[in-house]
Structures are given as C-alpha cells and as structure tokens.
Amino acid sequence: MAEILLSEAEKAFIHHGVQDDLRCDGRTRLDYRPIILETGLVSNASGSARLRLANSDILVGVKVELASPSPDKPQEGRLEFFVDCSANATPEFEGRGGEDLANEICRFLQRSYASGDTINLAELSILSGQQCWVLYVDILILECGGNLYDATFMAVKSALYATQIPSIKVATMDGDQPELELSDDPYDTKRLNTENLPCVVTLMKIGNHYLVDPTPEEECCSSSGIVVAVSGNKKITAVRKIGSGSLHPDSLVSMLKTGSDVGAKVNKTLMIKLLEEKNLEKSQKVGFMR
Amino acid sequence: MATDHKTLQPLEFYKTFLDRKTRPDGRSLLEFRRMTLNAGSIGTADGSAIVKCGNTAIICGIKAELVAPERDEPQKGLIIPNVTLPSLCSSHIKSGPPGETAQAATQFIAELVNNNIIMDLETLCIKNSKWSWVLYCDLLCINLDGSLLDACVMALVAALKNLSLPVVSYDEEMDKLISNIEDKMGFHGIKQPVTSTFSLFENGILISDPTFEEEQLAAGVISITMEGTSVTHLYKPGGCTLNEKQVKKLMQQSELKTKEVVKLIEEACSPMGVEPID
Amino acid sequence: MPVDSRRLQGPENSFSYKLLEKKNDNEEEAALSADLQKILIGTNKVRKDKRIPSDARPLCNVTITGIVSQAKGSAYIEQGNTKLVCGVYGPREVQKKSDFSLNGQLFCEFKFAPFSCQKRRGHQQDNEELVLSGLLREALEAAVCLHQFPKAQVEVNVMVIENDGSPLAAALTCASLALASASIPMYDLVIGTSVRQLPKLLLLDPTKDEEWEPELNHDEDNSNLTIGFMPSTHQIAAYVHEGVSKTEDLEQMLKLATEYCLKVQPVVQLCLKEVVEKTLSNESENKVDE
Numbered sequence: 001m002a003e004i005l006l007s008e009a010e011k012a013f014i015h016h017g018v019q020d021d022l023r024c025d026g027r028t029r030l031d032y033r034p035i036i037l038e039t040g041l042v043s044n045a046s047g048s049a050r051l052r053l054a055n056s057d058i059l060v061g062v063k064v065e066l067a068s069p070s071p072d073k074p075q076e077g078r079l080e081f082f083v084d085c086s087a088n089a090t091p092e093f094e095g096r097g098g099e100d101l102a103n104e105i106c107r108f109l110q111r112s113y114a115s116g117d118t119i120n121l122a123e124l125s126i127l128s129g130q131q132c133w134v135l136y137v138d139i140l141i142l143e144c145g146g147n148l149y150d151a152t153f154m155a156v157k158s159a160l161y162a163t164q165i166p167s168i169k170v171a172t173m174d175g176d177q178p179e180l181e182l183s184d185d186p187y188d189t190k191r192l193n194t195e196n197l198p199c200v201v202t203l204m205k206i207g208n209h210y211l212v213d214p215t216p217e218e219e220c221c222s223s224s225g226i227v228v229a230v231s232g233n234k235k236i237t238a239v240r241k242i243g244s245g246s247l248h249p250d251s252l253v254s255m256l257k258t259g260s261d262v263g264a265k266v267n268k269t270l271m272i273k274l275l276e277e278k279n280l281e282k283s284q285k286v287g288f289m290r
Numbered sequence: 291m292a293t294d295h296k297t298l299q300p301l302e303f304y305k306t307f308l309d310r311k312t313r314p315d316g317r318s319l320l321e322f323r324r325m326t327l328n329a330g331s332i333g334t335a336d337g338s339a340i341v342k343c344g345n346t347a348i349i350c351g352i353k354a355e356l357v358a359p360e361r362d363e364p365q366k367g368l369i370i371p372n373v374t375l376p377s378l379c380s381s382h383i384k385s386g387p388p389g390e391t392a393q394a395a396t397q398f399i400a401e402l403v404n405n406n407i408i409m410d411l412e413t414l415c416i417k418n419s420k421w422s423w424v425l426y427c428d429l430l431c432i433n434l435d436g437s438l439l440d441a442c443v444m445a446l447v448a449a450l451k452n453l454s455l456p457v458v459s460y461d462e463e464m465d466k467l468i469s470n471i472e473d474k475m476g477f478h479g480i481k482q483p484v485t486s487t488f489s490l491f492e493n494g495i496l497i498s499d500p501t502f503e504e505e506q507l508a509a510g511v512i513s514i515t516m517e518g519t520s521v522t523h524l525y526k527p528g529g530c531t532l533n534e535k536q537v538k539k540l541m542q543q544s545e546l547k548t549k550e551v552v553k554l555i556e557e558a559c560s561p562m563g564v565e566p567i568d
Numbered sequence: 569m570p571v572d573s574r575r576l577q578g579p580e581n582s583f584s585y586k587l588l589e590k591k592n593d594n595e596e597e598a599a600l601s602a603d604l605q606k607i608l609i610g611t612n613k614v615r616k617d618k619r620i621p622s623d624a625r626p627l628c629n630v631t632i633t634g635i636v637s638q639a640k641g642s643a644y645i646e647q648g649n650t651k652l653v654c655g656v657y658g659p660r661e662v663q664k665k666s667d668f669s670l671n672g673q674l675f676c677e678f679k680f681a682p683f684s685c686q687k688r689r690g691h692q693q694d695n696e697e698l699v700l701s702g703l704l705r706e707a708l709e710a711a712v713c714l715h716q717f718p719k720a721q722v723e724v725n726v727m728v729i730e731n732d733g734s735p736l737a738a739a740l741t742c743a744s745l746a747l748a749s750a751s752i753p754m755y756d757l758v759i760g761t762s763v764r765q766l767p768k769l770l771l772l773d774p775t776k777d778e779e780w781e782p783e784l785n786h787d788e789d790n791s792n793l794t795i796g797f798m799p800s801t802h803q804i805a806a807y808v809h810e811g812v813s814k815t816e817d818l819e820q821m822l823k824l825a826t827e828y829c830l831k832v833q834p835v836v837q838l839c840l841k842e843v844v845e846k847t848l849s850n851e852s853e854n855k856v857d858e
Contacts, residue, residue: 115788332651335683357578372576424582
C-alpha cells in the first residue's frame with residue numbers, strides 16, 4: 001500500500017502511542033476513523049455506494065444483468081467482482097502497479113462471499129437452468145488512505161444493500177422458450193437480503209498490541225496483521241495474514257476473537273445507518289461535493 | 291586455478307579438453323549422458339513421462355480433449371505440443387512469455403508432429419469430419435542443461451505410449467458421443483523417432499549430447515531424428531559447415547542412440563516394465 | 569484476452585472427455601453431496617486413502633539440490649500425490665530498477681503445470697496463481713533474513729507438477745527447503761499444512777476431493793485453512809482461511825495444524841542435515857584433490 005517514509009523516531013512515537021492505547025489521532029486501539037457513506041449516487045447503476053473512511057475513498061457500482069446460469073449451479077445467480085485501483089489513489093498504482101493489490105482484494109471478496117451463509121444466490125434465480133440475474137460489482141479505489149480492505153467491504157455491502165433488482169415475471173411458456181416480462185413500473189423492484197453479508201476487520205500488529213483501522217503511517221510501522229471477514233451472524237467467512245511478518249499462534253487466536261467481535265459491531269452499525277439512509281428523502285442526498 | 295581459467299577463457303579451457311579427446315564431465319567426445327525414463331507417474335494427466343538426460347529433465351503431460359476436426363482435414367486429429375521453459379529451469383531464462391529457445395523447440399516438435407513423424411494423426415479421429423481427439427502435450431523443462439530437443443522428443447513419445455483414455459464412440463442415430471469410463475484405451479501406431487543432438491566446433495571436432503555450457507561454446511548444432519535406421523528429420527540451424535564424412539559418422543552415432551532409447555521406452559511403457567529408479 | 573503468438577494454441581472449442589461422463593451421473597452427485605461428510609469419511613472414521621482424520625500424508629521422495637542443477641538451490645517434494653519442484657536463484661541484481669529497495673527482496677512465482685489439475689490450465693499465470701505467488705512471498709519474507717542481501721533479490725520459482733490438494737502448504741515446505749539449500753540466510757524453516765473443517769470433524773492435509781470448494785459446499789462449518797508455521801520460533805508466517813467457521817473452531821484447527829508442523833520439523837531438518845553433510849564432505853574431498 002501507499003509507501004510512506006517514516007523516520008525511526010516517528011515510528012517509535014507511533015509505537016509508544018499504541019502501547020499506551022492512545023494513537024496519534026486520539027483514537028484507542030479499537031476505534032475506527034470517521035466514515036462517510038452515501039448510497040445511490042450513480043444513476044446509471046442498479047446500486048451504488050461511495051464510502052470515505054478518513055482518506056480512503058471507494059466507489060462501488062452494481063450492475064444487474066440477465067444471463068444464463070452456470071451449468072453446475074442451475075438454480076442460482078452469480079456475483080462477480082472487479083476491483084480497479086485507479087492511479088488517482090496513489091502514484092504507485094500507475095500502469096500495472098495496482099494490479100496485485102486489486103487481485104488480492106478481488107479474490108478475498110470472492111472467497112468471503114462464496115458461502116451460502118452470506119448471500120443467498122438462489123434469490124437471483126429467475127427460471128431454473130435458463131435465466132438468472134448476475135450482479136457485476138465494480139469497485140473503484142479513488143484514494144488510498146489506509147485500511148482499504150475494511151473500506152472496500154463496507155462499500156460493497158452498502159452498494160448491494162442499495163441494489164434494486166427489477167421485478168420480472170415468467171409469463172408464458174411458448175414451446176420451450178419462456179417469455180420474460182419486465183414490470184412497467186420502474187419502482188417495482190426488490191432488494192437483496194444483505195443482513196449477513198460479510199464485513200472485514202483489518203487488525204495490524206504493532207509491538208505487542210494490535211489495532212483496527214490502521215492509518216497508512218501505522219501500516220508502515222507494522223510488519224504483519226490479519227484481515228478477517230465476519231458475516232452478519234458473527235461467523236468468520238475468510239481470514240488471511242497480510243504483511244511480511246509472522247505471528248505467534250496465541251496472538252493470532254486473540255486477534256481472531258477481537259476481529260469477530262469488532263466485525264459484528266461494524267456490521268450492526270452499518271445496517272442501522274443503511275436503514276436510516278434508505279428512509280431519507282431523495283433531496284437530502286449530498287453527492288461528491290462536500 | 292582451474293576455475294579461474296574456466297571463467298576467464300571458457301573456450302580455451304574447453305579446447306584443452308577437446309585436444310585430449312575428452313570433456314570436462316569425463317565423457318569421451320561421442321558419448322551420451324545417462325538417460326532415465328519414468329512413465330505414467332502423474333495422475334492428473336492422461337499420459338505422462340519424465341525424462342532425464344544427464345541433468346536435463348523434461349516432464350511431458352498430456353491432456354486429451356474432444357473437438358470437431360478442422361474442415362480442411364476432416365479425418366485428422368490434433369496434437370498441440372508446447373515446450374515450456376519456466377524461469378525455474380535455468381538462470382538464463384527470465385520469467386514471462388516464452389523466449390527464443392522455447393519457441394524454437396515448440397516449432398521443432400510441431401514440425402515432427404505435422405509431418406506424421408511422431409504418429410499418424412488419422413488414428414486420433416473418432417468419426418470422420420465430426421469428432422476427433424485433440425492432445426495437448428505440454429513439455430515442461432525442469433532442468434535445462436543442453437540437448438533439449440532429444441529429451442523433449444523422448445518424453446513426448448513415451449507419454450503418448452503411456453496415454454490411457456476412455457473409449458469414446460460416436461452414436462450416429464442420436465448424433466452424440468458416448469464414452470465408456472471403464473474401458474481404457476491407448477493409441478496404436480505411435481512411431482519411435484529419436485532425436486540426437488550434436489555440437490560442432492570449428493576445427494571439425496564433433497561432440498554428442500552437449501551440455502548447456504557446451505552448446506554456448508560450440509560453433510554449430512545439428513539435430514538428427516531417426517526412426518530405426520532411417521533419418522526422418524534433420525535440423526541444422528546455420529553455424530559452421532559439415533562434410534559428407536562427418537554427417538555419416540553422426541548418423542552412425544544417432545543409430546546407436548536410437549537403439550538405446552527405443553529399448554528404454556519399451557521397458558518403461560510396457561505394463562510389466564521395470565521402472566528405472568532415480 | 570490477446571492472442572498468444574509465442575505458443576501453439578489449440579482449437580477454441582475443444583472440451584474435456586470428462587464432460588461426457590459428468591452428464592450421466594449428475595443426479596447421483598446431487599444426491600450424494602447432501603451428505604458430504606459421509607462420502608469423505610466412512611462410518612469407521614477412515615478416509616478414502618485409509619488415513620484417520622488427524623493423519624497427514626507422508627512427505628516422500630524429498631530431494632534437495634540436484635533436481636535443478638542450474639539453480640542455486642532446489643527441492644522436490646511429494647505429499648501424497650501432490651508433487652512440486654522449487655528452484656531458487658540469486659541473490660542477484662533486481663531486474664526492474666523501479667523496484668529498488670534497501671532491503672533484500674523476494675520474487676516468488678507460483679505456477680501450476682498445464683496438466684497438473686483435473687482441468688487443463690493455461691500457460692500464463694492466472695489470478696489464482698498470482699494470488700498464491702503473493703501469499704508465498706509474504707510467508708517467506710517472514711522467514712528469510714532480507715537485510716542480509718541488500719539491494720538484491722532472490723527468486724523462488726515453484727512449479728506444481730501434480731495437484732492433489734494443499735498445494736500452497738506443500739509449496740511453503742518445498743520453497744523453504746530450496747531456500748535453505750541455496751544457503752539463503754533464514755530465521756527458520758516454514759512448514760506448511762492444511763486443515764479441512766467439516767461439521768464436527770477436522771481433516772488434516774486434505775486431498776483434492778476433501779478440499780473446500782466455494783462452488784460446492786455452501787454450508788456453515790465448512791472451511792479450509794492453510795498455515796505456514798515456523799516451528800523453532802513458534803511463529804505463523806502464513807495464514808489463509810476460507811469458508812464459514814466459528815472462532816472456537818478456528819482455534820482448534822490452528823492447534824491441529826501447528827501440532828502437525830512440530831511433528832514434521834525433525835523430518836524436514838533431517839533431510840537438510842543430510843544435504844549439508846554431503847556438500848561438506850564433497851568440499852573437503854575437492855580440497856584434497858587440489
């Protein structure tokens with residue numbers, strides 16, 4: 001992630017702050033930075049969300065398209081993720097520089113959304129074996145301000161929450177060819193059940209302690225950490241170690257526990273905020289300019 | 291002392307050996323390296339063989355698929371050979387797309403295949419102009435130490451002999467393919483081509499089965515492919531010239547090697563064969 | 569995808585003969601997958617390959633050095649039917665100037681041979697292989713003393729010849745052996761292993777059939793964990809978990825995996841010891857010759 005040059009003294013300062021549970025920006029180890037979230041900003045997408053976690057800026061758009069289901073899963077729709085690390089975010093992403101990170105995030109998304117516990121893909125089926133919805137989730141990283149995993153997952157969850165899937169009816173079976181009828185009313189849509197979609201908590205280890213939501217400076221001070229994907233019902237759906245350091249099994253276990261607790265809290269808060277946002281009037285939308 | 295001489299003047303160093311009719315690894319000029327062959331050890335491939343010629347090691351794995359044959363050759367199946375030199379196999383190979391050596395080797399094998407030197411492609415046909423087998427033969431080099439083509443051809447032939455596929459037949463009435471998992475079959479009519487590579491030096495000295503180092507130093511290279519006692523393919527990409535007498539001598543040597551390799555393949559690929567222990 | 573003119577491409581529409589068989593027993597499979605545990609484990613708690621659940625496949629045919637004579641160090645291992653080769657080159661000059669760093673660098677390439685899996689693989693590295701390369705690099709960076717070869721890089725190339733489950737785990741063990749045989753200074757060996765979680769049962773070192781597949785098993789308490797463990801320093805260098813689990817179960821899985829690694833450590837060390845002894849005796853012989 002963003003390469004920041006810190007002197008040894010600066011590193012020591014951050015180190016001591018973490019030790020005393022008072023970080024440079026006044027947070028404790030388990031505090032998040034302020035988050036700004038808004039859904040439904042991109043009018044051409046079926047669902048979208050823009051999330052700003054301090055300086056990390058993520059825009060997610062969901063496109064809903066009709067397709068035929070894959071032969072081995074005739075009764076289910078699909079979710080497809082694509083992560084784009086734009087060169088706007090940090091100069092390092094120029095050219096193919098962001099590809100590795102984009103790949104990593106993308107695979108982690110796929111894996112943590114893969115279990116039936118998180119999303120019910122059968123909801124996306126229209127006609128078994130013939131037609132289903134495919135959700136293309138495009139993730140654009142606009143600015144890199146640390147903790148990209150958490151921000152991306154929250155934004156994806158919000159965008160899927162806001163996604164409106166048109167109502168469609170299977171009208172007549174004309175021979176073998178079914179006829180699909182799209183509802184005339186553009187507001188006749190349904191939303192997915194997003195209650196259980198996973199949120200991610202990144203825990204970085206600095207010294208003998210670990211902290212959530214690291215700033216780029218803190219990421220620079222730490223050699224290892226874990227990212228934990230926690231579903232709405234507090235189950236862990238994917239974990240991986242990040243960074244080039246190593247961890248003791250005991251500290252790993254305690255990080256996993258904290259991760260799942262924090263993840264459940266983040267999930268709950270996010271759902272409450274999303275519900276509030278949904279009930280807001282359209283005119284109260286803020287947009288990108290603020 | 292010896293190592294200094296070698297790094298500073300590799301050619302001179304090498305020529306002192308040649309003058310005494312020997313080579314740094316102790317072989318005489320026309321001696322081949324020890325070969326081992328192991329067939330069928332890779333479970334995920336439909337046919338496989340691992341060949342070692344001295345240090346050079348090649349793994350050939352075959353994946354068979356079905357396809358409608360091409361319009362202009364409806365009665366032929368396909369063999370798609372690819373020689374891969376991963377960055378693993380030598381310090382001279384960079385990771386990324388295949389380099390010149392790999393491409394040249396792939397082309398060489400493809401030429402043998404297309405000229406029916408490896409096998410008659412028509413035996414791969416299931417139903418004329420409807421269905422045929424396509425064999426993806428991947429030749430993976432694990433250790434590159436000269437005479438790549440020799441090992442590649444040997445591995446390919448052994449892997450083809452080791453091939454075991456379900457019997458697939460075409461049902462004309464239903465217009466579809468039927469496979470029988472229990473019955474396994476191989477292909478008959480796989481030929482026994484053997485390639486022998488020689489390196490040439492300016493003063494008319496010939497050496498067989500060159501190592502990577504020797505290939506770098508030599509002034510030219512020639513690869514002779516033989517089936518039994520007849521030459522089926524000859525590949526000499528430039529370099530210094532050869533006279534008739536020299537070519538004849540090389541043919542005799544290739545014949546010797548051919549005999550040995552054929553015996554090795556037969557041992558490894560026959561069901562009762564004793565697998566060489568590495 | 570751009571056409572690759574440097575390799576021979578087969579026809580576009582060819583398909584594996586295995587698809588012909590699939591159609592026949594599709595229904596059977598659906599009925600069976602309802603009770604996965606019963607397929608993998610008989611009533612007598614014995615796995616298909618006659619192992620008990622907490623048994624790993626033996627490491628065999630471990631060959632260190634000489635398998636790739638051109639490389640600085642190399643290793644070949646077989647874990648059951650999973651076979652892989654690793655070659656280590658360097659330390660040498662960094663190829664890309666832009667990647668300059670004062671510390672030493674690792675470059676890892678993880679590749680499946682085209683014929684190594686049930687399905688034929690492409691020649692170019694696909695996303696899965698790229699992600700695995702990244703995981704391998706992060707794990708080995710924790711073990712290698714990078715500060716010992718500043719401004720240079722060590723290349724680690726792993727080629728999977730046959731994949732029968734747990735390829736990353738085997739790659740970790742193999743790569744650390746290869747690094748050691750190349751005399752690259754390391755803090756400790758990294759030993760890899762995988763655990764498959766089934767409801768109420770843990771399988772150590774799963775084969776391809778036993779591994780968790782996101783497409784197949786959606787249910788909870790089904791997951792896969794791969795760790796890279798450094799037994800002497802008691803540190804975890806790699807940790808990848810996929811699938812839905814509770815935190816307590818993760819603790820169990822981690823315990824099982826680390827116990828196994830501690831058990832294998834002497835075996836792996838013995839292999840290394842033999843190599844060292846052999847090279848030492850060779851060296852002394854050479855000295856006598858001179």
